Every structure is written in C-alpha cells, then in structure tokens.
Amino acid sequence: MESVILKYPEFSCVPISYWHDDEIIEKLTTYMQDVDMWLFSGQIPYWYAKKWAGIAQPMFYVPSSGSSLYKTLLHIAYHQKISFNQVSFDTFHPSELERVFLESEITHEPLYLKHYEGEIHTDEVVRYHYELWKKGKTMAAVTCLKNAQYKLKSLGVPAFRVLPAQSAVVSTLALIRQTHETLHFKDSQIAVQMIEFDSFSSLTKDTYSTDEIYKIEIKMTEKLLEYAKKINGSLKSAGPGRYVIFTTRGLLQEMTKDFTVVPDLAVLQLTGNNAVTCGIGIGQTAYEAEINAGTALLHAKEYQKGSSMVVFDDNTIEGPLGQPEQITYGFASEKLQSLSEQTTLSVTTLSKLESILRKIRKMEINAHDLAQHMNIMPRSARRILTELESKGLAQVVAEENPHPRGRPRKIYRIML
Numbered sequence: 001m002e003s004v005i006l007k008y009p010e011f012s013c014v015p016i017s018y019w020h021d022d023e024i025i026e027k028l029t030t031y032m033q034d035v036d037m038w039l040f041s042g043q044i045p046y047w048y049a050k051k052w053a054g055i056a057q058p059m060f061y062v063p064s065s066g067s068s069l070y071k072t073l074l075h076i077a078y079h080q081k082i083s084f085n086q087v088s089f090d091t092f093h094p095s096e097l098e099r100v101f102l103e104s105e106i107t108h109e110p111l112y113l114k115h116y117e118g119e120i121h122t123d124e125v126v127r128y129h130y131e132l133w134k135k136g137k138t139m140a141a142v143t144c145l146k147n148a149q150y151k152l153k154s155l156g157v158p159a160f161r162v163l164p165a166q167s168a169v170v171s172t173l174a175l176i177r178q179t180h181e182t183l184h185f186k187d188s189q190i191a192v193q194m195i196e197f198d199s200f201s202s203l204t205k206d207t208y209s210t211d212e213i214y215k216i217e218i219k220m221t222e223k224l225l226e227y228a229k230k231i232n233g234s235l236k237s238a239g240p241g242r243y244v245i246f247t248t249r250g251l252l253q254e255m256t257k258d259f260t261v262v263p264d265l266a267v268l269q270l271t272g273n274n275a276v277t278c279g280i281g282i283g284q285t286a287y288e289a290e291i292n293a294g295t296a297l298l299h300a301k302e303y304q305k306g307s308s309m310v311v312f313d314d315n316t317i318e319g320p321l322g323q324p325e326q327i328t329y330g331f332a333s334e335k336l337q338s339l340s341e342q343t344t345l346s347v348t349t350l351s352k353l354e355s356i357l358r359k360i361r362k363m364e365i366n367a368h369d370l371a372q373h374m375n376i377m378p379r380s381a382r383r384i385l386t387e388l389e390s391k392g393l394a395q396v397v398a399e400e401n402p403h404p405r406g407r408p409r410k411i412y413r414i415m416l
Contacts, residue, residue, distance in 0.1 A: 001041060001062065004169040011173065019147060021122050024048045028055060037176050041164060042144055043091065047119035056258050058179050062164040062172050064091060064144035069100060072142060072162050080158070082139050088112035088132045090125050091144040112138060126151045133157045187250025189313065190286050192293040193233070193263070195224070196242045196301075198275040217241070227263070231255055244290065249282050256280075262308050262322040277301055278308035278321075288313065299348075304375055325373050329355035339416060343391050345384060353384070354416055364397060366409040385412045 005013045014034060016027050024045050028038075032055070040046040040061035049055055069092075076082050085108040089097060097110045114128045125148045129141035140158040143149050152159035197220060217240075224243055228235040233247035255263050263278065279297025283289030292311035299317055300309040309319035318328045329351040336354070340347045356373045357363055371381035388394035393415055399408040 001039070001164055001169050004166050005173065008173060010177070018045070021048065021147075025052050025054070028052070037180065039172065039176065041146075044119060044122065044145060051119055058176075058183070060172050060176055062168050064162045064164060064168075067167060068163050068165040070104065072160050073100070073104060073106075076140060076142070076160060080140065082158075084108045085111050086137070086139045087142055088114070088129050088138045088140075089142045090114040090128065090148070091116070122147045122151070126155075129159070130155055130157055187248065187253070189249040190283055190289040191247050191249045191252045192281045192283070192286070192289040193245040193247070193252065194238070194242070194279045194281070194290075194293040194297045195245070196277045196297060198241065198305075230264075244293070246286060246289075252280065256321060259310050259318055259321060260326065275306065277306055280308070280310040282310070282312045284313060320375075325375075327352065327355045327359055327373065335416075339393065343387050343393070345387055349384065350416065353414065357414055357416075363415070364411050364413050366400070366411050368409055385410075388412070388414065 002013060002015055005011050014031060016031060018024055018027050021044070025048065028049055035057060037057055038049065038055060038059040040049070040059065042064060043061050046059060046061035049059055073084070076087060077084070084101070084106050087110075089110060089112065092113065093115055094110070094113060097113060101108070101110060112132055114125055122145055125143065125145060129138070129143065129148070129152055132138040133141065140160065141152055142160050142162060143152065144162050146161060149159045149161040221235075221237075221243075224235055224245070227233075228245050228247075231245070231247045231251045233245040233251075236244045236246070238244045252263070253259060259280070277297065277300050279293045279295070279300050281289045281292025281294070281296055283292050292313070296309040296311040296317065296319075299311070300307040300320065303309065303320055307320040308322065309317060310321070311317050316328055319326060329348075336347050336350045339345075339350055343350075352374060353370070356370065357365065359373075360369075365385075367378050367381040367385055370376075370384065371378040374381065385394055389396065389412065394412045395415070396410045397413045398411040400411060401408045
C-alpha cells in the first residue's frame with residue numbers, strides 16, 4: 001500500500017502498524033489530529049474504528065480480492081500442490097469466493113470459509129483455521145490478516161496471506177480523492193448562525209430599566225463581534241435581541257465539533273443558561289442558508305428555550321446540539337405527509353419519531369422513553385402513541401413495570 005501511495009504526491013502517508021486488536025483504538029487516538037482521511041489495510045481494523053465511533057474523518061479500507069487472490073490460489077495449486085477442498089479461507093463473502101472458483105475453473109467448491117460482517121477478534125479467525133488443520137480437514141489456510149498469518153505459522157499451520165492488490169489500492173485512493181474534493185466543496189458552503197437572546201434574563205427587579213437593557217445589548221454585541229472574528233464571520237443585527245453571523249460551513253463545523261456541541265459563545269457568560277437560542281443554516285447561497293437558519297431557530301425554540309439546532313442544505317434537521325439525545329430528522333416526505341393526513345400528528349412529530357426509532361435501532365418504544373427523546377411531557381408522548389394505535393400505525397406488544405408500585409408501562413410497536 002505504501003509503495004502505491006508514494007506514486008501520488010498529493011497524498012502524505014503516515015504508516016501505523018499494530019499486532020494486537022486491543023491496540024487499534026489507542027493507535028487511532030494517537031494520530032487523531034494528524035490525518036485528514038483513514039485508509040485501513042483490511043476490514044477488521046476498519047470495523048473496530050467504526051464501532052468505536054470516535055473518528056470524525058472519513059474512513060476507507062482496501063478490499064482483499066481481485067488479482068492478489070488469484071495469485072495466492074495459483075501459488076497454492078502450482079507450488080504447494082494442495083487441493084482447494086483442503087484449504088480454509090476467511091473474510092471473503094461466500095458468493096465472491098464461489099465466483100472466483102468458477103472463473104478459475106476450479107472443480108471443487110470452497111468448503112471451509114469464515115465469513116464475518118463487522119469487527120471480529122483475530123484470535124477467533126486463528127482458532128477457526130487451526131481447529132480445521134488440527135483435525136486433518138485442511139492442509140493450509142488462506143487469510144487476509146497479517147496477524148492471523150503470523151500466529152498460524154507459529155502454530156505450524158501453512159498460512160498464505162492475500163495482500164491488497166495494487167489496482168484495489170489505486171481505486172480506493174481515487175475514492176479518497178473524490179471524497180476530499182466533496183468535503184472541500186462542503187467546507188466552503190455558506191453557513192448562517194441566527195442567535196436570539198433574552199435581554200431580561202440577566203436583570204433583577206432592582207436593575208430593570210431601558211438603560212440597563214441597552215448596556216447588556218452593547219456588551220452582547222461586543223462579545224458576538226469577538227466570536228464572529230474567531231470564525232471569520234460577518235455579524236449583522238436582525239432586530240432587538242437577534243443577530244445573524246455569516247461564515248462558512250467548515251469553520252462552523254470545526255467550532256461545533258461536527259455539529260455536536262453548542263458553539264463557544266462568550267455571550268453565555270452575560271446571560272442565564274437558557275437565554276441564548278441558536279439556529280444554524282447551511283446552504284448553497286446566502287439566501288438559502290439564512291432561510292435554513294431561521295427554520296433551525298424556530299425548531300430550537302419549539303424544542304426548548306436555550307437550544308441550538310441545525311438545518312442542512314439537504315433539508316435534514318439535527319439537534320439539539322450538546323444534548324446526549326441528539327437526533328436527525330427530515331422535512332416532509334410523501335409517506336409522512338400521507339400519515340400526517342391520516343392522524344392528528346404533524347409531519348415534524350412523525351419525522352422525529354421515525355428518527356428516534358432509527359437511532360435506538362428498534363421499532364418498540366414506551367411513552368416514558370419517547371418523552372425523554374422528544375423532551376416532552378409523558379402525557380404528550382402517550383397521546384402520540386395512542387393516536388398511532390387508534391389509526392393502526394402502532395400496537396401494544398408488551399407491558400413493563402420498572403417500579404413495583406407504579407403503573408405498568410405499555411410498549412408499542414410502531415408501524416410507520
């Protein structure tokens with residue numbers, strides 16, 4: 001992989017090696033700030049990183065197939081004289097290996113294959129090959145993992161590794177370059193931050209006067225100018241207590257840690273905790289971004305005073321920023337529009353519900369959990385669920401009683 005990458009001067013390569021799966025996350029953390037993209041030599045470290053979810057940069061891995069697999073099979077057949085029905089494989093999808101055997105006119109079918117989705121511990125792969133060899137069912141192992149090959153050889157198992165083919169590395173580099181160009185375009189998109197603050201929140205009964213409010217607004221403006229300078233933005237007043245900052249997506253994305261935390265606004269020091277409500281809009285034009293920022297502000301106010309929401313250029317809404325229960329939902333689809341017409345529920349409510357179910361990765365939920373995710377009262381959540389049930393879009397599938405003296409909670413299966 002390194003030898004191929006060196007042929008492309010636009011890439012700067014930082015090689016990172018590991019011997020044990022437990023080292024993967026530690027290694028990634030060490031180099032987190034030094035890279036723009038991650039390229040893994042195989043899918044095991046890739047899936048470990050994906051499951052960890054601590055990486056914000058795009059990730060890729062080079063598939064172990066193509067010419068390098070044919071080369072390995074040729075070596076086994078021609079030099080080692082081993083029959084393919086006595087060889088164990090790992091990583092490959094069954095259909096992929098069957099296709100390779102068919103194209104190579106190999107009469108045997110691949111009998112022993114350890115296929116896996118997602119992450120798997122290297123020791124499990126080693127154990128699979130070793131047990132087959134130990135029982136005399138196989139004479140060799142074909143693996144895509146460097147560490148597995150090393151361990152198998154130390155156990156006496158003839159092990160052959162399928163290396164990433166040069167063509168596969170080149171194709172992956174092309175995909176990385178294309179992704180970089182797309183991200184660069186996104187970074188330069190226009191972003192508008194619409195900020196609304198409550199001037200009265202920092203007043204006491206003794207200090208209430210128009211002069212005091214005016215002083216607070218002057219201080220607010222000074223702090224916002226400092227903040228706008230940080231993100232290379234331009235600050236505009238949009239009426240009493242409301243300001244608009246024009247900047248670019250990349251700078252704002254960095255400031256909010258990929259739209260997960262509330263922007264570091266110095267004005268928060270001058271006001272109460274819930275005094276500043278914020279809407280962020282992304283768009284291809286300043287007009288589109290400003291419209292989206294206004295929409296985001298309305299959603300933030302609807303959720304809770306002092307919240308921050310984002311509306312992207314694809315009309316998806318994300319937030320509230322800084323909250324553990326942050327969700328992403330979209331504007332009206334034809335399906336949700338139709339369901340809204342069948343019920344008394346708004347498209348936004350249905351969209352949020354759909355997003356929550358996608359986030360928790362199941363279709364069952366009770367009113368208490370729904371209320372927690374939506375930041376609404378439990379009785380409002382019960383009303384949503386009973387409305388869906390009355391229209392045949394939900395059904396009670398179980399009950400749970402978390403508190404012995406409390407009322408049992410109905411669990412609904414949602415069928416949007």
